[in-house]
Amino acid sequence: DVKVTQSSRYLVKRTGEKVFLECVQDMDHENMFWYRQDPGLGLRLIYFSYDVKMKEKGDIPEGYSVSREKKERFSLILESASTNQTSMYLCASNEGQRDYEQYFGPGTRLTVT
Amino acid sequence: GQQVMQIPQYQHVQEGEDFTTYCNSSTTLSNIQWYKQRPGGHPVFLIQLVKSGEVKKQKRLTFQFGEAKKNSSLHITATQTTDVGTYFCAGGNQAGTALIFGKGTTLSVSS
Numbered sequence: 114d115v116k117v118t119q120s121s122r123y124l125v126k127r128t129g130e131k132v133f134l135e136c137v138q139d140m141d142h143e144n145m146f147w148y149r150q151d152p153g154l155g156l157r158l159i160y161f162s163y164d165v166k167m168k169e170k171g172d173i174p175e176g177y178s179v180s181r182e183k184k185e186r187f188s189l190i191l192e193s194a195s196t197n198q199t200s201m202y203l204c205a206s207n208e209g210q211r212d213y214e215q216y217f218g219p220g221t222r223l224t225v226t
Numbered sequence: 227g228q229q230v231m232q233i234p235q236y237q238h239v240q241e242g243e244d245f246t247t248y249c250n251s252s253t254t255l256s257n258i259q260w261y262k263q264r265p266g267g268h269p270v271f272l273i274q275l276v277k278s279g280e281v282k283k284q285k286r287l288t289f290q291f292g293e294a295k296k297n298s299s300l301h302i303t304a305t306q307t308t309d310v311g312t313y314f315c316a317g318g319n320q321a322g323t324a325l326i327f328g329k330g331t332t333l334s335v336s337s
Contacts, residue, residue, distance in 0.1 A: 155314065
């Protein structure tokens, strides 16, 4: 079974802090994705990566950056956390075409105070 | 940009009643996928439809892809409390970009 893990289930940070969310997948997938999920807004794509050191902006990249130094690991970085970044963050991965079946991690619920 | 609209946003049913959620895209899709997210959980892939007019069944769940490949539906027959959760459709773009998710339909079931 594909396994996608995320570094924390719950995280509380202060406004202005730099926040790192980490995602690891164990199936050698080329593509990895970061989404945020908010009530009534569904899943919104922040960034995705189709190879090591390669990335593309999604629908809502402002205030975020990403890093993919190894194929199995994809990090989401909040350079200076703000309260409007309080959300559930979901990581996903897939192989092949970008629009193939995605495997999601358990999510990180981030609260910025 | 491309959008995938999903309705209704919420649906409450009595156990044993049927349930349907609908997805509509502004553009032709390469494929449509359906995911289920249980309360407190993460989205889990249910199925993918690729062909125009395709219909697939999984026990009490029936998935359809429209002839024009712009719309899809998920129908659950005789809902059970285990069907509770949020159902997302996600459309594949013929340009090969990432999936576009609908906002989901949250189903609640009372026994």
